[in-house]
């Protein structure tokens with residue numbers, strides 16, 4: 001399935017609350033979800049699955065990962081690290097966007113394997129991960145979240161690793177504990193602000209207040225002040241990234257980089273805001289009943 005079709009099926013899931021059988025089969029299919037790692041910038045690789053990202057960012061003192069993917073596919077992530085040449089002990093920091101299984105489901109396996117890494121998430125992110133994992137027990141989609149918290153991060157915090165800066169932007173909405181992370185993407189002697197937006201779906205909404213928070217968070221990510229030009233998505237289908245891999249791999253140094261595109265990033269955020277505004281009206285109507 002291409003990115004457009006996956007996006008369509010996720011929208012259907014969001015609207016009906018029922019997981020389409022085709023989408024479920026695709027998400028659980030190891031052949032579809034196994035993805036060879038690919039480099040997108042001098043310092044950034046995608047090492048995740050087809051449907052959910054794990055970004056690996058190199059610094060002068062080791063690597064930073066963004067999100068952990070999930071079981072039973074964490075082996076694919078570990079293979080990808082090996083393929084790129086990222087020894088487990090060279091990972092120093094793992095930034096986790098929020099407490100859903102597809103972003104933190106790998107924590108349980110990775111925590112003892114990545115011995116030199118701190119794993120970071122917001123206070124509410126840690127709490128929701130524990131809650132969602134507990135709620136999954138006894139279901140076909142059960143997953144494990146190790147007890148306790150590692151590193152708790154807050155809005156505006158800057159984590160420095162090997163001279164590279166990773167800025168925490170708390171962006172509640174998709175879940176209350178969701179964070180986005182901003183960091184540098186480098187190519188030759190140029191660099192841009194990149195972001196991994198922590199959550200985009202409206203599939204875990206519990207009421208109008210949460211949708212309002214979502215809209216505010218997306219507006220904040222648009223701000224000129226942040227100057228974000230590179231949208232390194234948490235879910236490759238959401239930006240059509242998978243289809244862009246051949247072009248990115250064939251890119252010549254003289255050619256403009258297709259992922260440096262603030263205009264496309266703003267269009268995507270505006271679509272998310274429009275979708276959330278429509279959802280807010282529905283939530284308000286439901287609350288008034």
Ligand SMILES: [Zn+2]
Pocket residue numbers: 098100174199
């Ligand atoms: Zn999520």
